[in-house]
Amino acid sequence: xxGIAEQPVQAAPPQITRRWDGDALFRTLVVLTGVSVLIALxxxxxxxxxxxxxAFSTFGPSFxxxxxxxxxxxxxxxxxxVFGTLASSFLxxxxxxxxxxxxxxxxTSLAPPAVSSVIGMAVQLLAAVPSIIFGMWGFFVLVPVxxxxxxxxxxxxxxxxxxxxxxxxxxxFGTGLLTAGLVLSVMxxxxxxxxxxxxxxxxPTVLRESAYGLGATRWEVMRQVVLPxxxxxxxxxxxxxxxxxxxxxxxxxxxxxxxNHIGWSLFAPANTIASxxxxxxxxxxxGSLKLSSLMALGAILMAIxxxxxxxxxxxxxxxxxxxxxxx
Amino acid sequence: MTSSSLSPSLSQPADRPQRSGVQALRRKMxxxxxxxxxxxxxxxxxxxxxxxxxxxxxNGLPGLTLSLFTHSMGAPGGGGGLANAIVGxxxxxxxxxxxxxPAGLLTGIFLAEYGADSKLARTVRFVSDMLxxxxxxxxxxxxxxxxxxxxxxxxxxxGAAALSLMAMPIIVRTTEDMLRLVPVSxxxxxxxxxxxxxxxxxxxxxxxARGGIMTGVLLAIARVAGETAPLLFTSLGxxxxxxxxxxxxxxxxxxxxxxxxxxxQDWMQQAWTGALLVTMGVLIINIVVRxxxxxxxx
Numbered sequence: 001x002x003g004i005a006e007q008p009v010q011a012a013p014p015q016i017t018r019r020w021d022g023d024a025l026f027r028t029l030v031v032l033t034g035v036s037v038l039i040a041l042x043x044x045x046x047x048x049x050x051x052x053x054x055a056f057s058t059f060g061p062s063f064x065x066x067x068x069x070x071x072x073x074x075x076x077x078x079x080x081x082v083f084g085t086l087a088s089s090f091l092x093x094x095x096x097x098x099x100x101x102x103x104x105x106x107x108t109s110l111a112p113p114a115v116s117s118v119i120g121m122a123v124q125l126l127a128a129v130p131s132i133i134f135g136m137w138g139f140f141v142l143v144p145v146x147x148x149x150x151x152x153x154x155x156x157x158x159x160x161x162x163x164x165x166x167x168x169x170x171x172x173f174g175t176g177l178l179t180a181g182l183v184l185s186v187m188x189x190x191x192x193x194x195x196x197x198x199x200x201x202x203x204p205t206v207l208r209e210s211a212y213g214l215g216a217t218r219w220e221v222m223r224q225v226v227l228p229x230x231x232x233x234x235x236x237x238x239x240x241x242x243x244x245x246x247x248x249x250x251x252x253x254x255x256x257x258x259x260n261h262i263g264w265s266l267f268a269p270a271n272t273i274a275s276x277x278x279x280x281x282x283x284x285x286x287g288s289l290k291l292s293s294l295m296a297l298g299a300i301l302m303a304i305x306x307x308x309x310x311x312x313x314x315x316x317x318x319x320x321x322x323x324x325x326x327x
Numbered sequence: 328m329t330s331s332s333l334s335p336s337l338s339q340p341a342d343r344p345q346r347s348g349v350q351a352l353r354r355k356m357x358x359x360x361x362x363x364x365x366x367x368x369x370x371x372x373x374x375x376x377x378x379x380x381x382x383x384x385x386n387g388l389p390g391l392t393l394s395l396f397t398h399s400m401g402a403p404g405g406g407g408g409l410a411n412a413i414v415g416x417x418x419x420x421x422x423x424x425x426x427x428x429p430a431g432l433l434t435g436i437f438l439a440e441y442g443a444d445s446k447l448a449r450t451v452r453f454v455s456d457m458l459x460x461x462x463x464x465x466x467x468x469x470x471x472x473x474x475x476x477x478x479x480x481x482x483x484x485x486g487a488a489a490l491s492l493m494a495m496p497i498i499v500r501t502t503e504d505m506l507r508l509v510p511v512s513x514x515x516x517x518x519x520x521x522x523x524x525x526x527x528x529x530x531x532x533x534x535x536a537r538g539g540i541m542t543g544v545l546l547a548i549a550r551v552a553g554e555t556a557p558l559l560f561t562s563l564g565x566x567x568x569x570x571x572x573x574x575x576x577x578x579x580x581x582x583x584x585x586x587x588x589x590x591x592q593d594w595m596q597q598a599w600t601g602a603l604l605v606t607m608g609v610l611i612i613n614i615v616v617r618x619x620x621x622x623x624x625x
Contacts, residue, residue, distance in 0.1 A: 026525035030441055033433035034451045037499070040492065041454045044461070044469045051472055102368020110362055111369075119373065121617065126376045128613045130553025132580050133602055136587050137379045140386075186375050193372070217354055219361035240460070247462025249556035250584065274464045274556070281468075281560055286476050295472075298465050309460050313453070 045302065052296025054289060063296065069260035069276075071283070076293035078300055080260040084177070084270035085301070088252060089245040091181025091266075096189045097238055103189070104196035108226075109218050120197060127190035135254035138183035143255060146182075147174030151267050166264040175257035178266040183251050188241040195237025199230040236316030243308040247301065249274040273301040380606075387603025390596040400566040400582060403591035409601050411568045412582040416605075418570070419483055419562060419578055420552045423490030428544055431495040432533075435502025435540075440528050452503075459496035466492050467557035475561060483569075483576030486562025493554060494547035501543025505536035542616050549612040553605050555580035579605050 055063060055076060066077025103123065107116045151172040158164035170176070203226055211225045227234070257269020258279055271279075277294050284291040394408050401407025434451065442448025466489050474485035509532045517527035533540065558564075564581040565574070579601050586598035 022526070023524050026528075027441060030433045030437035031447075033430055034437035034442065034447070036430070037434055037451050037455050037458070037495075041458060043473070044465065047469050047472045048465065051468075099368045099372050102365040103372045105361075106365040106369040110365060119369070123372065123376070125610055125613050125617075126379075128549055128609055129379070129606055130555070130580065130609060132553065132555045132583055133379065133383065133606055136583070136598070136602055137382055139587065141378065141382055186379070189372055190376070217358035219358040220354070222361070243460055247460075247464070249462070249464040250580075254587070274462060277464055277468065278556060278559060295468065298468050301462055302465055305460065305462055306457055309457055313456065 045299075048295055048299040048302055052292055052294075052299045054292035055296040058289060058292075063293075064300075067260075067262055069271075071280075071290055074289055076290065078297055080262050081271050081273045081276045081297055082300060082304075083262050084180075084256065084276075085246050085272040085274070085304070087270070088177055088180040088184060088256065088272055089242055091178060092184030092188060092245045093238065093242055094185075095181060096185035096192055096241065099185070100189050100192035100196055100241075101234075103193045104200055105222055107193070107197050108200040109222060120194075123190045124194050127194060130250075131187060131248055132250040134183055134187045134251040137186075138179060138251065139254040142179060142182060143174035145174075146176075146179050146267075147172045154267075167266050170263075170265045170267045172267070173257060173269065175255050175269055176265070176267045177256070177270050179255045179257075180252050180270070180272070183255050184245045184248060187248065187251050188245050191244065192237050192241040195240065196230075196234055199233035199237070200226055202233075203229050232315045232318050233320070236312045239308055239312035239315065243305050243312065246272075246308065247274060247305050248272075249278050253278050273297045383599070383603050383606055386596075386599035388600075390600035391603070395597065395600060399568040400577065403589070403594050406593075407566075407597075409579065409582060409597055409604075411565065412577040412579045412601065413604070414568075414570070415483065415562070415565070415577040416552060416579040418572065419487045419490060419558070419576060420548060422484075422487035422572070423494050423551055424544060424548055426487065427491035427494035427547065428498055430491075431498025431543075431547075432502050432540065434495070434499045435506060436528060436533070438499070438503040439506035440524075440532070455496045455499045458492065459500065462556075463493060463554055464556040464559075467560045470557070471560040481561060481563035481575040483562050483572035483574065486558045486576060486578065487572070489557035489561045490551040490554060493557060494551050497547040497550060498540075498543045501546070502536075502540050505539030505543070506532055508539070509535045538619070542620065545612050545616050549609045549616075553580055553609050555584050559584070 059066065059076065062077070064078055066075070067079040067083075068075050068077045069080055070076070107120050107123075111119065151168070151174070154168040155172075158168050207225055207229065208221060211221045216224070252272050253275040256271060256275050258271055258275070259269035260271050260276070261268060262270075277298060280290065281294060284294060394406065396408060396410055396413065398406065398408030399411040400409065434455065438448050438452055442451065470485050470489040470492070474488055475481055513531055513535060514527055517531045518524075522530075558578050558581050562578060562581070563575040564585060565577045569576060583598045583601045583605070586594040586601070589595065589598075
C-alpha cells in the first residue's frame with residue numbers, strides 16, 4: 001500500500017492508500033459467520049452418523065428392521081422407537097388438526113374482532129410454554145383421567161368388538177401411545193392454529209366478500225373459497241407441527257410408558273426415539289454399543305425431521321408464491 | 328377463484344323454487360353444524376389450555392416461599408430450595424445469549440445485506456431454519472459428543488453451548504426480517520455522506536432495526552430458558568450451589584424433570600413451583616414482546 005503512495009509519478013486515487021479496509025474485514029466476518037452455520041449443521045450430521053457408526057456396522061441393515069431393544073444381550077434395533085415416534089405423532093396430528101382448524105375458523109369467521117384478537121393472542125402465547133410443562137400436565141392430570149375413565153370406558157364399549165378390541169387391550173396404566181398423542185396434540189395445537197389463522201387472514205378480503213355477496217354461508221366460504229385458496233399454507237403448517245411432534249422429548253417422556261414394544265393397542269406403553277434417548281442415555285457409558293445405537297437413532301430422527309421440514313418449506317413457499325400471484 | 332369450483336348450489340340460479348327451499352334449508356343446517364363444531368373445537372382448545380395454566384397455578388403457588396429462592400436443592404424433607412437451579416438457569420441462558428446473539432446478528436446481517444438471493448445465502452437461510460426446528464435432544468447429543476465426552480465431565484459451559492445453538496437461528500431469522508424492513512433511502516443517505524458500507528449497516532440499519540432485533544433476542548431467551556432436553560446430557564444438573572461453569576450445573580427445567588418423577592411430596596411441590604416460575608418468566612417475556620410490537624406499530 002505504501003509503495004503506491006511513495007511513487008508520485010503514478011497519481012493513485014486516495015481511497016487505495018487507506019491502510020485499514022473496514023468493509024472487506026466486515027464482509028469477511030459476516031460471510032464467515034454465515035458459513036459457520038453450515039459447518040454447524042454439517043458437524044451435527046457428521047457427529048450423529050459417526051457416533052452411530054458402531055451400531056450401523058455391528059447390526060448392518062438389520063438395525064433398521066429389528067424390533068428388539070435388549071441391553072442385556074446387547075441387541076438393538078430401530079423399529080420399535082421409530083414406530084412409536086410415527087404412531088404418537090400421527091395420533092397427535094389426527095386429534096390436533098381438526099381442533100386447530102375449528103379454532104382458526106372460529107377466530108377468522110365467527111368471533112367478534114375484539115374477542116378474536118384476545119383468544120388468538122392467548123393461543124399464540126401458549127405456543128411458547130416450555131414442553132416440560134405439557135409433560136407434567138399430561139402426567140399429573142391426563143394420565144389419571146385416562147386410567148380411571150377413558151380406558152375402562154373404551155374397553156367396556158369396544159372390548160368385545162372383533163377389530164376394535166385389539167386397539168383397546170392392555171392394562172389401564174393411563175400411560176401409552178394415545179396419552180402421548182393427546183399431550184402432543186395439546187402441544188402443537190397452538191402453533192398449527194397460529195399458522196392457519198395467518199394464512200386465512202392473508203387471503204384478500206375481496207374474495208371472501210364476493211362469496212358472501214353470492215349468498216354463500218360462512219361454512220361455504222370457508223370450504224369453497226378460503227380453504228382451496230390457502231390449502232398449501234395449511235398443509236405446510238400441519239407438516240411443521242408434525243416435525244415438532246416427532247422431535248419432542250419432554251412432553252412425551254412423561255407419558256409414553258417406556259416400553260420397546262410394537263402393538264395395535266392405543267393404551268400400550270411404547271417409546272419414541274426422543275424419549276428412548278432421554279431415558280436410556282444415563283445408563284449408556286461412553287463408547288458403548290448402546291450409546292452408539294442411541295446416536296444411530298438420533299441420526300434417523302434427524303433424517304425424518306429434516307425431510308419433514310423440507311416438505312413443509314416447499315409447501316409453504318409454494319403457497320406464498322400462489323398468494324403473490326393471485327392477489 | 329373460478330366459478331367452476333363453486334358448488335352447483337351457488338352457481339345455479341334458483342329456477343326451481345320448491346327444490347331450492349329444501350336446498351336452502353340443507354345449506355343452512357350444514358352451516359349450523361360446521362359453525363357448531365368450530366365453536367366446540369375452540370371451547371375444547373381454550374378449556375385444555377386453561378386447564379394447564381390452572382393446574383400450574385393451583386399446584387405451584389403454595390410452594391412459592393422465600394426459602395425457595397435462598398436455599399439450594401437438598402434431600403427430600405430437608406427443606407431445600409431451588410436457588411442454585413434458578414441461578415444456574417440464569418447463568419446458562421445468559422451465556423448462551425452472549426454466544427448466540429452476536430453469531431445470529433452477524434449471520435442475519437449477511438443474509439439481509441450481503442447474501443441477498445445468492446446461492447450461499449439461500450443455503451445458509453435454509454440450514455438456519457433446519458437448526459431452528461431440529462429436535463432439541465439431538466442438539467444435546469451433539470454437544471455431548473463434542474464438549475462433554477472429550478473432556479470427560481459434564482459442564483455448565485457445554486449446557487450454554489447447546490442452548491446457544493438453539494438461540495442463534497431465532498436471532499438470525501428476526502435480524503434478517505427486521506433489516507429488510509429498513510428503507511433503502513436510509514442506506515442511500517448514509518452512503519451519500521461517504522460512510523463505508525459496514526458503518527452504514529452497523530450504525531444506521533442495525534440502529535434503525537434495534538427494536539425488532541431485541542425482540543428476537545428476547546424470544547430466544549424465552550425459548551431456551553425452558554429447554555430441558557439439550558441440558559440433560561450437557562450440564563446434567565447439580566444439587567449443590569455452584570457458580571463454576573466448568574462443572575456440572577443445575578438448571579430449573581432439569582430440576583423440574585428430576586423432582587417431578589420423584590415420589591417425595593416436597594420435591595413434587597418444588598417441581599410445580601419451578602414449573603410455574605419458568606412458565607411465568609417465558610409468558611411475561613412473550614407478552615412484553617407482543618405489547619412492545621403493538622405499541623411500536625401504532
